[in-house]
Amino acid sequence: MIDSHPLAIEATGVRKSFGETLVLDDVDLAVAQGTVFGLLGPNGAGKTTIVRILSTLIPADAGELRVAGHDLKRDANAVRSAIGVTGQFAAVDELCTGADNLRLMADLNHLGRAAGRQRVGELLDAFGLTDAARRPVSTYSGGMRRRLDLAMTLVGSPRVIFLDEPTTGLDPRGRRTMWDAIRSLAADGITIFLTTQYLDEADQLADRIAVLDQGRIVAEGTPGELKRRIPGGHIRLEFDSDDALEAAARVLENAAREQGAPALRVPSDGSTATLRQVLTLLEEAGIEAAQLSANTPDLDDVFFAVTGHSTTPELVAS
C-alpha cells in the first residue's frame, strides 16, 4: 500500500497489564501526520495508559510501536525529541513563576540564551500569560495553569503532541480557550493525539475518533461516521393534552412515545433542517407543543451504540 500520509503514530497489538489486571488488550492505532486523533472513553478505559506508553513513560508488555518514525523500544530518546506531552495534571513548577517554568523548558531543550528568551516571550504572548509571567504559578487559575502547561510542551517545537484530557476540570470559557489553542496547533501541521471523555470535544477537534472500552478499541472512524451510528440524538416534544399527543404521533411517523410523560421523541441528527421539518409538520396540523428540547448524543449514547452497555457497566449490572 502506498501511503500519501506517512504515519506519525503506529501501534499494533499493544498489550499492557498491571499485575493481574489487563488494561490494554490488543490495541491497534494509526494516526496520519498532521491530523488530530481523538481517543474517546470513560474513566478507567485505558486512555492514560496508552498516552503513557506512547510518550515513553512506561513500556508496553507486547506490541509494535512507532512514534514520529522511531521505534519506541529501540530509540526512546529520538521519540522524546519529537514529542510533547501535556498530562491530566498540570506538570508545572508551582513554586516558580510562569516565565521561570518556560525558561526551564528552553534550557532543557538546549535552545541557547537568545533563542530561548525569544521563544519564551512568544509563548507567553500566544497563551495570554504575559501579564502573569512574573507571578508564582501557585497563584494561577486552573485555566492559566493548563495554558502554561501546554506552552511548556511547545517550547521544544514538538512534531507530535499528546494531550491527555486537556479540558477536564476547566470551566466552559477555559475549555473554549483550550480548544482554540489546539485548533491553531493543528493548523500549524502538528500531529495531535487527544484523549477525552467528551464526545463534543472529540467531535469539535478530531479528524478521526477511536472509542476505547475496557482496554479495547470498539469503534473507529471520522466524527461523522461515528455519529451516524449513534441513535441518541433526538428532539423531545411535551404536550399539554392527550389529544395533542395523539395528533402529533400521527403526524410524526418516526416518533417514539415516552413512558410516564405525555411526550414524544423524534430521532434527530441535531441539524436545524430536521428541527424545521418537525416544527413545520406540527404547524401544518395545527398542533402546539408545550415544551421542546433538542438532545445531542453524549458519550453514554456512543457507548450504548457501539458496545451495547453504558459507560458505567457495574451500575448496569447491579
Next chain:
Amino acid sequence: MSALSYAVTDSTTMLRRNLRRLVRYPSLTLLLIGMPIVFLLLFVYVFGGQLGAGLNHQLNAGHAGRSGYLNYLTPGIMLMTVAAAVQGTAIVVAMDMTGGIIDRFRTMPIARASVLTGHVLASMIQTLLSIAVVLGVAIALGFRPTATAGDWLGVCGVVVLFAFALIWLATALGLAAKSVETASNTPMFLTLLPFLGSGFVPASTMPVGLRQFATYQPFTPVTETLRALLTGTRVGDNATLAIAWCVVIAVASCVWAKHLYNHRGAR
C-alpha cells in the same frame, strides 16, 4: 554536543532550578536552619551550666562550665544541622515525584540522571550554607575552636562527605515516599541520632543498651572526628570509622535512590 556535555548542561539547569526554588520558597530553609539554632540556644543556656559541670567531672578535661559545654556541643549541633537540612531534600524530591513535572522531564530528551543530580547539588549548597550559619551563631555565642588551617580543611571534608551521604539517603526516602507528608516525616529520625550518640553528652554516661547503640551508630564517629578537629580531643580510629560509614551510607542510598527513580511510574 556529546552525551557527557549534555549531562553536565542538564544537571546545571536542574541545579539552577532547585536553587531558584530555594530562593522562591525560603520559609522551608529558614525553618530547617532554625531548628538546630534553637537546640543550640536551649542546650547552652538552659542545660549548659549543669551539663558543663557534669562534663568536667566525666571527662576530666578541664572544660569550664557553660562555655566548655558549648565547645563540646557544637560538633553535635553541626550534624543536627545536616540532618535537619536533608529533611528539606526529601520534601522537595517528593514534591517533584508526586507532582506532574517529573513525567514531563521523563518525556523530554534530557540526561536522565540530571533530575537527581540537580537535587543533590542544590541540597549540598543549602546544607553547607546552613552549617556556616549555625557555626557562625555558635562562634557568636562563644565557641572557640582550636583548629588549624589543616584541621578546618578536614572539618570541611568530613562535613561534605557526611552531608553527601545523608542527602542521598534523604533523596531515596523522598523517592520512596508516596506523599510529600510522608517524605517530611521519614527522615526525622536522623535529627534524633545526635542525641542517641555523643552529640550532646558522652555515650559512656548512658545505660547499657543505649550506650552500645550510641557507641556504634554512625553519627558518633562523625561527631568525634569533628570534635577532634575543632577542639583537639583525641580522635582514635573515629576518623576511619566516620569515613567508612559515610561511604557505605552514600553508596547504598545512591544505589537505592537510582533504583527507585528508574523503576518508578510502572503504572
